[in-house]
Amino acid sequence: MNRSGKLWQEYRTKLRAFIRSRVSDETISDDILQDVFLKMHTGLVSLKDETKLKSWLYQIARNAIIDYFRSQKPTVELADQLPHPEIEPNEKTAQELSECLEPMIQLLPENYRDAIILSEIKGLTQKEVAKSQGISLSGAKSRVQRGRALLKTMLSDCCQLEFDHSGRLCDYERKDGVCGAC
Incomplete structure (x- = not known):
């Protein structure tokens, strides 16, 4: 055998x-x-x-x-048209505020604006931001952090923000006559 x-x-x-x-x-x-x-x-x-x-x-x-x-996993045939999922209130609030952020980003000083656009909108890593701007990694990190801080200040000057217990944005209210950016 x-x-x-x-x-x-x-x-x-x-x-x-x-x-x-x-x-x-x-x-x-x-x-x-x-x-x-x-x-x-x-x-x-x-x-x-x-x-x-x-x-x-x-x-x-x-x-x-x-x-x-x-x-053995069953396959499910999808319909031609899928229904759009309902947007949760937190997501809707964030989506509305994101529309305000675009004009605010344009008001940032050029070096911060470019760093924010590259990292937050285009999704580049801070290392890639540094390379594309011809600066050091710590310089790119500083620009992104300062740009974020400026945007946060602009947003809080424009709107009263409300956060839930875990720090997520849950609601906002515009301050009358203060905001000229959005």
Whole structure:
């Protein structure tokens, strides 16, 4: 009897029980067991440490079980037109205020404005901002932080901001006649 046959005899019952404890359908669990031994047979030459044979076989079995369940995930056909999700009040408030921020960004000094546009609007990292502006990383960080601070001051001069217990913006109210930016 060859090596694969001996391993089949030694581990077949234990692996079948292992697979059956996770997959209730006997036919499918037997198919998975066959798949495990096929993978064992083809991959046995690559096993370098014989002492890890048992754990290697059980890992193959675990992966085969996972593959089976992944393949069983139902697919759902999507409608041609998906409904737009309702915007939560916090998101709506943030969206409204973001429209005010655009003109405020234009009022920033050029070096802060450029740093804010690159980092906050275009999504560049501060390292990329530094490279594009030809300044050091600490210089880029300073410009972004100072730009943010100036925007925060402008916004708080324009509007009364209200935050929830976790510090997220939940509401705002414009201060009459103060804001000329938005």
